[in-house]
Amino acid sequence: MSIIFIFLFISIVHSDIPLDVPSFSIDLDHAPIDRWSDIIPNFAQPMNEFNIAIRAQIPQVFIDAAEIIVTRLEEHIPQPYHDELYSIARSISMPLADIVLINLVYELRTYCTSLLVRTSNNTIIHGRNLDFDLNTDLLRRLTFHVKFFRTSNPTFNYESIHFAGSIGLLTSSRSGYFSLSINQRSTDDKDWWMNALMSILHLHSLPLFIITRSIFDNSIMSYQDMKYILQNRHLIAPVYFIITDGRSSGMIITRNRLNSINPIELNSTLVQTNYDHWLDDPSNDPRRTAAENILQSFNSTQMTQDNIFDIVLSVIPVLNKLTVYTAIMNPGEKQDIFAKIRTLKPRQ
Ligand SMILES: *[C@@H]1O[C@H](CO)[C@@H](O)[C@H](O)[C@H]1NC(C)=O
Numbered sequence: 001m002s003i004i005f006i007f008l009f010i011s012i013v014h015s016d017i018p019l020d021v022p023s024f025s026i027d028l029d030h031a032p033i034d035r036w037s038d039i040i041p042n043f044a045q046p047m048n049e050f051n052i053a054i055r056a057q058i059p060q061v062f063i064d065a066a067e068i069i070v071t072r073l074e075e076h077i078p079q080p081y082h083d084e085l086y087s088i089a090r091s092i093s094m095p096l097a098d099i100v101l102i103n104l105v106y107e108l109r110t111y112c113t114s115l116l117v118r119t120s121n122n123t124i125i126h127g128r129n130l131d132f133d134l135n136t137d138l139l140r141r142l143t144f145h146v147k148f149f150r151t152s153n154p155t156f157n158y159e160s161i162h163f164a165g166s167i168g169l170l171t172s173s174r175s176g177y178f179s180l181s182i183n184q185r186s187t188d189d190k191d192w193w194m195n196a197l198m199s200i201l202h203l204h205s206l207p208l209f210i211i212t213r214s215i216f217d218n219s220i221m222s223y224q225d226m227k228y229i230l231q232n233r234h235l236i237a238p239v240y241f242i243i244t245d246g247r248s249s250g251m252i253i254t255r256n257r258l259n260s261i262n263p264i265e266l267n268s269t270l271v272q273t274n275y276d277h278w279l280d281d282p283s284n285d286p287r288r289t290a291a292e293n294i295l296q297s298f299n300s301t302q303m304t305q306d307n308i309f310d311i312v313l314s315v316i317p318v319l320n321k322l323t324v325y326t327a328i329m330n331p332g333e334k335q336d337i338f339a340k341i342r343t344l345k346p347r348q
């Protein structure tokens, strides 16, 4: 009953036309300084608009701090990632400090829903809506699907649903190995920007864009290794990691800067938004409860990719006006990420 009602509600009051995501590939055998130079010029216009928009929204002190970090980048951002950032900056003639700042904005402002669902044929579907509360329309124009591969190692590849200018991974799958999605963890920290920058400068904590790429770029990384790193590495900000090996295990890791608290393992379904799983949803954000209620109404044969897309991730409020894209990963099935850009708007 309630599901039917929600469908009617969507079709009458809102319109959402799912759009295809442009696709690119990156050969990791290419020099890091050249890796992004074919892709980034396609996004020069929205990247410039996004850069202007965040500069207007972020206090000057943080921009100054990013510039300090950049002048000492060699110390804080290891290769090959330093050269990749430089390659992005060079290919659209933007200062390196702006590219570092854009990478931090992307990873610290991901207001999302992620879910893990065990299917009847023993695979695990990893779904996510990426919601972004700054300049949502611009983010839609900055989204693309990228396949990373190595000519020298035909068995190695992984994919990401990506925002132009970022080198890190927010929604990424390595077929046969694991998938990862990252959700922002809300805190009362008013100085989150400054604290993030200070922990790079003074505590040598690595930003997620380095940690995530180091995991996926490493051909001998196992699910267990990834789990250990994500639970133990010092971070620049609290966050949730949603991970699965696609076949037997999945979990939600809730992180502080220094440690993991109350990790939970997947039984049949898990949903994570931007609130700790041991707390109730806040009354103004029913996304997790809504997704959980729909999943609980499914029997095991209904746990399919189509249903996760149509009946869970396309239902208001799980789908909302801040949703930039929906992605469904299934690393156990060795299939590409299925993704659509979302455009929910009240009907005129
Ligand atoms: C999964 O099942 C175990 C054993 O029944 C239980 O202790 C645990 O709380 C369950 N996890 C979740 C996330 O429901």
Ligand SMILES: *[C@@H]1O[C@H](CO)[C@@H](O)[C@H](O)[C@H]1NC(C)=O
Residues within 6 Å of the ligand: 299, 300, 301, 302
């Ligand atoms: C699951 O639910 C669907 C839709 O209500 C139904 O057609 C199907 O028979 C159910 N399957 C099982 C195993 O209960």
Ligand SMILES: *[C@@H]1O[C@H](CO)[C@@H](O)[C@H](O)[C@H]1NC(C)=O
Residues within 6 Å of the ligand: 119, 121, 123, 303, 304, 305, 333
């Ligand atoms: C397993 O289930 C998924 C989701 O229903 C489906 O897409 C896939 O084709 C199934 N795989 C096999 C081997 O049956």
